[in-house]
Amino acid sequence: MGDLAIKIHEVSKMFRLNVERHSTLKERVVRIGRRPPIEEFWALRDIDFEVESGHTVGLIGHNGSGKSTLLKCIGGILRPTKGQIRSRGRIASLLEVGAGFHPDLTGRENIYLNASILGFSRKDTEARFDDIVAFAGLERFIDQQVKRYSSGMYMRLGFSVATSVDPEILLVDEVLAVGDEAFQRKCLDRILGFQRDGRTIVFVTHAADQVRQICDRAVVLDKGKLVTWGTPSEGVRTFRELLYGFGDDDGADGAVTAGDRRERVRIRAVQVEYPDPDRPFIRNGEPLNIHVGYEALEPVDDAVFVIALHSVDGHVVFGQNTWGLGERLPTLRGSGEVTFRVESTHMLEGTYPLTVGIHEKESGAILDWREQYEHVDVINLEENHAWGVADLEATVDLTKLNSR
Ligand SMILES: Nc1ncnc2c1ncn2[C@@H]1O[C@H](COP(=O)(O)OP(=O)(O)OP(=O)(O)O)[C@@H](O)[C@H]1O
Ligand SMILES: [Mg+2]
Incomplete structure (x- = not known):
């Protein structure tokens, strides 16, 4: 593979969706005895690109464009339906928040479990244990079951473990977007440290500026297809054009193309x-x-x-x-x-x-x-028990509650 760390060759991934779930009871009764309807859904189609050893690649695209699916295929968690992926070097991946953690085990137990899945011996893990906990800032909570952790705590622990086991290839799905700013900064510093050590990184992000700042290459996905594999500026530009529905600027009628717009x-x-x-x-x-x-x-x-x-x-x-x-x-x-x-x-x-x-x-x-x-x-100064992003004015009406 020469200097390549990852080679992705004509990779497609199909999921079978059970359409049944969404049908009415009547439709299901009518269909009794027939095969359940299954729909094929191609989350990735003919993806081809290569990652050079030591490069940092940013993976960008709309929600649902296939970024996480691609990362899981690279990490070996999903098997491509068609095509091949070859990689060289030990891979550590931080995929979804909490993926790979066992909810009933404590933070401490999960560190050992996770590190061993990533190929670390108990002794190696012991030697790094305090650093892992300190980086995640979870000293006080390390003997709690992780099901009591917030998603930010999960993510911090996951990132800390994945980056502490000396991987040659690090796959990171969007963690830089979660957690507070101080922690994001720490993650970014660690990623930059990995870059300096010459390790290979593939990470998914929505923050286009981050791609420009730290990546060597950008890959843009749209509806499961690869639209750009190029420099970070090319990637970011394509992504924005997709995102905002611009980009039918094809240079006909003498218009400047996306590549050479004058400032x-x-x-x-x-x-x-x-x-x-x-x-x-x-x-x-x-x-x-x-x-x-x-x-x-x-x-x-x-x-x-x-x-x-x-x-x-x-x-x-x-x-x-x-x-x-x-x-x-x-x-x-x-x-x-x-x-x-x-x-x-x-x-x-x-x-x-x-x-x-x-x-x-x-x-x-x-x-x-x-x-x-x-x-x-x-910041809410008063206590507010709602969660999410929008604060809707809600009340509850109990006049029809029956408690007899
Ligand atoms: N296990 C699965 N079964 C069926 N469909 C799936 C499965 N995993 C993903 N998909 C579908 O594949 C498509 C790509 O999903 P994926 O999670 O890779 O997108 P994404 O680019 O990571 O999106 P986001 O930005 O929201 O994280 C989506 O339409 C999703 O619904
Ligand atoms: Mg995703």
Whole structure:
């Protein structure tokens, strides 16, 4: 395989979906005696790419595009329906939150279990044990059953174990998006350390800027197909075009292609202005201003400014743009600022990554885009037992409750 760490050759993965589950009782009765209806679903189709030894590859794509499936195939957890994957070196993978943990065992027991699955002896694990626990920050909880852990704690433990067993190839599914910022930073530092050691890393992320910052290559998947395997900038650009439905910019009628767009306007600064300058967060319900400073390098007509708040796993919680808000912008010249005002933010406690961008209304061409560039922090000071991202006003009515 020369200098290759992973070679993926015409890999396809098909799942059989039992359509029965969704049918009505009547439909099922009518079908009695016949074979249950099974639908074939191709989660991956003819994927071909190679990963050089020592490279870091970012895997990006929409939800459901097949990223996790591909990572599981590389990690040997799923077998491709067609095609082959060859890899060289010991693989440690951190796939889904909590995957590989046994809920009834304690954190301590799970560390030994996991490390042994990843090929570490008991003695090796003993030698690293304290470091693993310390990195995960779980000293106080290590003798608790992991089913009592939060998903952040699971993830921290999983990441810590997977990166402590000296793998030659590390597969990571989207953990950099979970957990608090301090921990994300630690994970990133560790990944950078792996890079310096010349290990091979494949990781899934929604944070396109991360791909640009730390990857050697990017792979973009869309509906199970590989759309780009190239440099991080190529990957990020394709991904954004897919994500925002732009990209029918095919160079016909003399339009510039995605590859060589001239820079016409640049986002200069993004500032989240909280209602109280001494408090860098909002309480659920408070207003918020988002300032987007720009500099037009030439007069720009037809610009639309976009903001989007994401949940930590990358889903858009709220997206809006100047056009959607009924504003047609006059020609932009020189530098200036556009301020979005959110009157009330009914979101639950959390950190919400913020994307800002500018595109042309008619052609859809992206003029500048900063993916998950800033963030908005929401903190509930009063006790709020709801969970998720949106805070809906809910009550419960017990007048028809029967307790006799
Ligand atoms: N075990 C399975 N059985 C049936 N369908 C599956 C299975 N695993 C995944 N799929 C389907 O395959 C497609 C790809 O899923 P996958 O989890 O790989 O996507 P993803 O790119 O990781 O998405 P996300 O960004 O939401 O994590 C989805 O449509 C999913 O529903
Ligand atoms: Mg996934």
